[in-house]
Amino acid sequence: NVVPTSVKINLINMLAETGLQVIEATSFVSPKWVPQMADHTEVMQGINKLPGISYPVLTPNLKGFQAAVAAGAKEVSIFGAASELFTKKNINCSIEESLERFDEVMTAAKAASIPVRGYVSCVLGCPYEGKISAAKVAEVSKKMYSMGCYEISLGDTIGIGTPGSMKEMLTAVMKEVPVGALAVHCHDTYGQALANILIALQMGVSVVDASVAGLGGCPYAQGASGNVATEDLVYMLNGLGIHTGVDLQKLMDTGTYICNALNRRTNSKVSQASCRL
Amino acid sequence: QESQASGLPEYIKIVEVGPRDGLQNEKVIVPTDIKIELINRLSKTGLPAIEVTSFVSSKWVPQMADHKEVMKGIERHPGVQYPVLTPNLQGFHSAIAAGATEVSVFGAASESFSKMNINCSIEESIEKFEEVAKSARNMNIPVRGYVSCALGCPYEGNIIPAKVAEVSKRLYSMGCYEISLGDTIGVGTPGSMKRMLEAVMKEIPLSALAVHCHDTYGQALANILTAIQMGVAVVDSSVAGLGGCPYAKGATGNVATEDVIYMLNGLGINTGVNLYTVMEAGNFICTALNKKTNSKVAQASFNTGTIN
Numbered sequence: 001n002v003v004p005t006s007v008k009i010n011l012i013n014m015l016a017e018t019g020l021q022v023i024e025a026t027s028f029v030s031p032k033w034v035p036q037m038a039d040h041t042e043v044m045q046g047i048n049k050l051p052g053i054s055y056p057v058l059t060p061n062l063k064g065f066q067a068a069v070a071a072g073a074k075e076v077s078i079f080g081a082a083s084e085l086f087t088k089k090n091i092n093c094s095i096e097e098s099l100e101r102f103d104e105v106m107t108a109a110k111a112a113s114i115p116v117r118g119y120v121s122c123v124l125g126c127p128y129e130g131k132i133s134a135a136k137v138a139e140v141s142k143k144m145y146s147m148g149c150y151e152i153s154l155g156d157t158i159g160i161g162t163p164g165s166m167k168e169m170l171t172a173v174m175k176e177v178p179v180g181a182l183a184v185h186c187h188d189t190y191g192q193a194l195a196n197i198l199i200a201l202q203m204g205v206s207v208v209d210a211s212v213a214g215l216g217g218c219p220y221a222q223g224a225s226g227n228v229a230t231e232d233l234v235y236m237l238n239g240l241g242i243h244t245g246v247d248l249q250k251l252m253d254t255g256t257y258i259c260n261a262l263n264r265r266t267n268s269k270v271s272q273a274s275c276r277l
Numbered sequence: 278q279e280s281q282a283s284g285l286p287e288y289i290k291i292v293e294v295g296p297r298d299g300l301q302n303e304k305v306i307v308p309t310d311i312k313i314e315l316i317n318r319l320s321k322t323g324l325p326a327i328e329v330t331s332f333v334s335s336k337w338v339p340q341m342a343d344h345k346e347v348m349k350g351i352e353r354h355p356g357v358q359y360p361v362l363t364p365n366l367q368g369f370h371s372a373i374a375a376g377a378t379e380v381s382v383f384g385a386a387s388e389s390f391s392k393m394n395i396n397c398s399i400e401e402s403i404e405k406f407e408e409v410a411k412s413a414r415n416m417n418i419p420v421r422g423y424v425s426c427a428l429g430c431p432y433e434g435n436i437i438p439a440k441v442a443e444v445s446k447r448l449y450s451m452g453c454y455e456i457s458l459g460d461t462i463g464v465g466t467p468g469s470m471k472r473m474l475e476a477v478m479k480e481i482p483l484s485a486l487a488v489h490c491h492d493t494y495g496q497a498l499a500n501i502l503t504a505i506q507m508g509v510a511v512v513d514s515s516v517a518g519l520g521g522c523p524y525a526k527g528a529t530g531n532v533a534t535e536d537v538i539y540m541l542n543g544l545g546i547n548t549g550v551n552l553y554t555v556m557e558a559g560n561f562i563c564t565a566l567n568k569k570t571n572s573k574v575a576q577a578s579f580n581t582g583t584i585n
Contacts, residue, residue, distance in 0.1 A: 159577070162543020163502055167283070191536040191573030192543070195498040198467055224577040232495040239466020239496070269495030273463070273528040 005039040007261045009046040014254040015212060016050045019246040020230075024077070027058035028068040044071040056117055060091065062104040069112060076109060077117040077153075078102045080144055082137040083126035086157075090121075099143055106148045118149030119185065123169055124161030124196075127220040134172035142176035151181050153209055156196065158220050159189025163199040170203050183207035186228050188267075189218045193228035194236055201242070208233060213255035214267025229268035231255055286510040288547045290325050292457070292487060293534060295562070296347075297328040297362060299519025301340050302530055303566060309343040311565045313350040318558040319516065320354040323550040324534075328381070331362035332372040348375040360421055364395065366408045373416065380418060382406040384448055385425040386441040389432035390461070394425075403447050410451040422448030423489065427458040427473055428465030428500075431524040438476035446480040455485050457513055460500065462524050463493025467503040474507050487511035490532050492571075493522045497532035498540055505546075512537055517559035518571025533572035535559060 008026075015023050025047060031038030040057070049055060049072075056075040059065040068076055080098055081087045087095050102118075109116045122129075123137045141152045154173065161169075166184075173182065184200040184207075186193040197208055214229030234248050252271050259266045266272060296316050300307050312330075319327050329351065335342030344361070353359065360379040363369040372380055384402055385391045391399045406422070413420045426433075427441045445456045458477065460470075470488075477486065488504040488511075490497040501512055515531030522530040538552045556575050563570045570576060 162540050164543040164545055189573065189577045190539055191498060191533070192540055194495060195502045195540055198499045198502060218577070221577045225573060229495070235494055236466050236496055236499055239468040241468055269493065269529060273493045273522070273525040 001262070002036055002038075003262065005042050005046065007258070008039070008043050011212075011254065011258050011261075012043070012047045012055070014250075014257060016048065016053050018250040018254060019244070020251075021052065021245065022054045022056065025055040025057050027060075028064035028071075028073075029058060029060050041067065041071045044068070044073060059105055061101050062108060065105045065108055069114065073114070075115050075117070076105065077119060078105055078144070078149070079119045079121060080140055081121040081126075081157075082132050082140050083122040083129045085128040086122050086126050089128060095140060099140075099147070102144070103147060110148060115150050116148060117151045117153060118144035118147075119153045119155055120144065121155045121157045123154040124156040124165045125158055127158050134169045137169050138172040138176045141173050145177045145181060151183055151207065152177055153183040153185045153207070155185035155209075156187050156193075158218060159187030159192065159224075159226070161186070161196050162190075162192050163195050166196045166199045167203065170200060170205070174203070179204040180206070183209060185209035187218065187226050188214065188228045189221055189224045189226060194232060197228070197233065198236070201240075212251065212268075213259050213271065215258065225267050227267075229255075229266070229270070231266075231268040231270040235270045283544070285505055285544060285546060286508065288510065288549075289505065289541055290487075290511045291534065291537065291548050291550055292326040292328065292511060292513045293319055293324045293516060294328045294489070294513050294531065295319070295516035295519045295534065297331055297341070298513075299515040299517075299531055301331065301338060302520035302523060303340070303568075305566055305568075306340055307566065309346050309350065311562070312343070312347050315516075315558060315562050315565075316347070316351045316359075318561060319555070320352060320357055322554040322558060323548070324357065324555070325549060326358040326360065329359045329361050329377075331364075332368035332375075332377075333362060333364050345371070345375045348372070348377060363409055365405050366412060369409045369412055373418070378418065379421070380409065380413060381421040381423060382409055382448070382453070383423045383425060384444050385430075385461075386436050386444050387426040387430035387433045390426050390430050393432060399444060403444075403451075406448070407451050410453065414452055420453050421455045421457060422451075422453030423457045423459055424448065425459045425461045428460040428469045429462055431462050438473045441473050442476040442480045445477050449481050449485060455487055455511065456481055457487040457489045457511070459489035459513075460491050460497075462522060463491030463496060463528075463530070465490070465500050466494075466496050467499050470500045470503045471507065474504060474509070478507070483508045484510065487513060489513035491522065491530050492518065492532045493525055493528045493530060498536060501532070501537060502540070516555055516572075517563050517575060519562065529571050531571075533559075533570070533574070535572040535574040539574045 026040040027037040210230040211227035330344040331341040514534040518533035
């Protein structure tokens with residue numbers, strides 16, 4: 001269901017009050033491909049941008065980048081993949097060709113002093129190719145980092161990874177990209193997300209992507225879950241004594257808001273549990 | 278080789294608690310023949326231990342009223358243990374008469390929980406268990422000890438690790454061959470799991486420890502990972518994640534066996550269990566209960582038609 005622009009703006013504004021420092025606001029992609037993000041300009045211009053908070057947006061190509069900057073974006077993201085087949089099916093070109101497109105974005109971004117975050121999809125497995133070699137992930141990550149991305153978010157796109165494959169993949173990537181520039185983006189499709197994140201933290205990764213209420217299913221497994229819930233992640237980090245600056249109660253309230261607006265149940269277990277401790 | 282290099286156990290014993298802990302916390306009363314069918318299916322998956330039923334008064338736990346029939350009705354596969362709960366001597370005798378060859382006793386690290394759950398203090402409960410342990414020893418029946426509220430209590434809140442260690446030590450000293458540490462309300466995190474295990478490991482040998490994690494706050498697999506990184510090699514779980522949390526309405530309870538095995542497989546740790554057959558058993562019981570599975574692996578696999 002397409003979410004009304006006002007609801008999106010409310011959501012982002014509420015998230016900005018929780019202590020989160022980075023909120024991915026929208027995607028400057030053609031509405032033909034992603035109707036849900038058709039209101040990207042309105043959202044970007046409608047949100048209340050708080051100081052100290054970054055609102056990156058996706059920009060798949062130069063055109064998207066220019067539209068984003070015109071709408072007020074101060075940070076952008078580009079999405080690569082460690083799988084040739086996934087790249088072909090997703091954006092209809094090879095990995096090499098996609099990196100060439102991104103190069104144009106990088107050049108323009110550098111000129112405008114706009115930081116660029118790079119995502120690598122399918123780092124622990126691909127819905128089409130199956131197993132993905134850690135070396136391939138390291139290779140694509142290195143290329144994107146060398147291009148000028150300040151951070152590389154490694155995405156377990158179909159949630160198939162386990163602490164075993166996470167460790168193997170990170171070991172390879174950390175040979176090419178400094179750990180301070182790495183992030184993990186784990187999906188919880190097989191329930192492995194928090195365990196995978198824990199391993200990444202143990203290896204020195206200190207940037208983690210998550211989605212309030214675990215919004216976002218898996219397009220490759222009907223009915224299965226996708227993103228890991230920010231509430232569940234923060235709960236774990238709090239228990240580990242790791243500082244995030246995020247207020248869990250405010251975050252849960254935000255999750256409640258968006259789930260009510262979407263008329264759906266939360267995917268966050270912390271939210272579901274009514275036990276008060 | 279993979280698991281060894283990382284300092285993890287090479288083999289982990291999975292104790293399947295679905296037919297008892299799982300079903301006990303499901304609202305629908307399950308017919309005896311369905312329970313028996315479930316256990317028989319689980320017996321064929323490679324699981325080394327399956328908690329079958331509870332010899333407790335049917336007044337308290339109606340779901341387990343058919344304990345005798347279940348015990349007598351199941352197929353007993355060689356190499357598989359079929360422990361049953363025995364809260365007191367009467368239950369123990371009843372269990373033995375019905376053919377049980379292993380029993381479990383349930384202690385708690387919280388006085389309030391002990392009082393609310395079994396209407397006596399921790400000390401009084403230990404005395405009852407000692408009677409069971411004594412009889413069991415005389416008959417060469419192994420006894421497993423559970424410690425509830427190891428990472429938090431629904432009434433007392435925080436539970437100190439030293440208390441968990443103390444209760445564990447009492448159970449171990451009376452002859453329990455294994456102590457299963459239960460995060461009864463799933464509030465634990467890798468932080469509190471580590472602190473608790475450090476305290477308990479001072480009193481009990483690692484090889485006698487098991488973890489029984491609930492996934493109420495989504496922390497179970499991360500907590501289990503922490504435990505196995507510390508050398509724990511026995512993990513309790515429930516097929517399809519059967520068994521909600523009686524203290525948090527609508528929340529989940531037991532961690533799903535399928536999801537645990539998926540993680541252990543990915544870590545190169547041997548369990549002897551065939552994931553696919555466990556998923557099939559999970560599918561059977563969920564269909565019988567007319568409910569959705571709590572296992573994410575099962576959800577993902579049955580929807581794509583592929584198992585990875």
